[in-house]
Amino acid sequence: MAHIHLCWELGGGLGHAGRLKMLAQALLARGHRVTMSLRDLMHTHALLADLDVPKLQAPVWLHDAVGLPSPGNLAEILFRCGYLEPAALHGVVGGWRAMFALLQPDLVVADFAPTALLAARSMGLRTASVGNGFNTPPRGQPLPALRQAPAERLAASEARMLATANAVLAAFGAEPYTQAADAFLGGLPLLCTWPELDHYARDAAGEQWLGPNFVDEGGLAPYWPEGEGAKVYAYLKASHPAHGAVLKALVEEGCRVLAYVPEVAAGAPPPVVSERLLYADAPLALAPTLAAADLCVCHAGEATLAQALLAGVPLLMLPSHAEQFLTARRVAMSGAGYNAALLAPAADWRAAVRGVLDEARYGAAAQAFAARRQGFDQRRMNQQLRVLLERHLV
Template identity: 75%
Template structure:
């Protein structure tokens, strides 16, 4: 029996913890010992409550870095997490090293956890990365840009991140048998083995070249059975957050287009006011069972989160996407390129949402593209994918 430590360091939401939960379940079934360290123990508590493994607080960056431009690649995101100066990063790496020294894992697996992987490298521990294309840049190549920025700036940012990581690594020289410096900044995110949990159509890096796409990893179980408002209008499932400025405008446009809307808005479910009062909108009191809801829906409206996108596409349901941050924007762009949805990132609450919805509901090309996507991935199995992930990880074990 080997001891495998799963860790999550950067990023938000429940997707990272959900992916590690399913991987942990498979590894446990194969006889391994599993421990976890998580960026957020509070929000993940309910999701992981039935997973009987030790769950620890991951060392995370708690400080702000003022004066930096909007991040245009992963190096510039890393600057906000300690990678500006070796002196700052060294304490983070030391925290991970102390954790690994106490736990004594045989393998470290990171989901968007570059500092954990760096610490593992400094100790001579084997490591692997799992995650979407966003947090898993192409190994041995320049970091892809998320948005337009001067090439000189991107190159300088990448060089600075690489220098910081290698300086910290060199600082632990003599305490480990593995002190090879990184050749590229991208390698900090990859570990010894990179496992891509996405499909090529959704991969944020459009020029990755040769790669093995395992398919998206998401927790599909659970949720209440869908109920729809009475009537004859199209059924639309909406997963929206009140923090998005256009969420009310979208719901209003759906009602004006005669749709019946089942909406899960976490803030409303928690007791907050509904953004729109209408007999055509039913607000779910808790998360909805997505496979059931999407089997009946004509359209899915969401923020382009990984789990919702994947399940909607597997169901052959087109999407209206309102991304809230860079990773969601890149996902929405990829879906829009496939023809299976509309990326509304540039629209405002005052935009003509009814025209956008009318096209999505009446133009057959959107549903045709979504159904073609579903046909290409017919038979995709989360269980099989996680078994394959486990098999590949086992090849790294001593």
């Protein structure tokens, strides 16, 4: 059996680690040796505690990039991670190369880990990538724009990022990338999403859509406030300036709210206190929670959003960054949710809540989405990933 190293370098939240956990379980069941390197060992500890594989700290960029504009494409995201100059990038690449020299993997699988892919390419290692549409850009095309920005700036940024990566590859005598998108894809890009959720709205006929990969097990059983009113599951972070206003609006609209706010679970004071609102002490089991819910309020993170849609539950989405905004925009286009990205913290959140709950079109679109994806099986999907990776090893 093969030694497969799974790595995560960029991005926040638990989605990347969850995707790699499910893949690791499928590979281990087949008898492969699995090791992991993770951007954040602390935040992922509980999620991965039952996964018996070596977990290492991923080499990551630790320095602030001062004076850069908000990223307009993936190249400008990499500018914040050492890709402005080859001399800066060499240090992080060296960390990955040292790790791979010690581990001697047969295959490196990257989840938003472009520097790991670059280091593996410099060593002649076989590579693959897993990820949703955001960090798996279309091959053979310019990097898509993440927000409105001058086309000349985006093209120049893409060219600079590609030149930096290729300068490092040349220093190790490795083949250069042809296009900037190659830096994110590896030898076998595996697109773990559906066309309806694809951030870049690429041609559905031209891709293999494997479906979203998320952890669908564990968590607390749901316990709803007593009484009448719509049941709302809310997964919100205190870093979003409107999280308290939204919870207050839900209560004032007569909803029964079961909320997971990580900061409150960690001991911070709750932003709203009401007998109609219960705060979970830990992440909830989403399948039974969403099976009983009438509405899901979240930041449009893929794992929560995909499971809500599979359950036919409409969404009120409060995206916090570009990736979530693009996802929320796609869901809004499908009619299954409302993208509240442009609402200010002092907006009329009661009207937004009322609209999604009372307008039948949101629920109907969510139910139609669930019907289209009926039969999607997370474990079968991970077995498919495992088979594709094994074929790539031959």
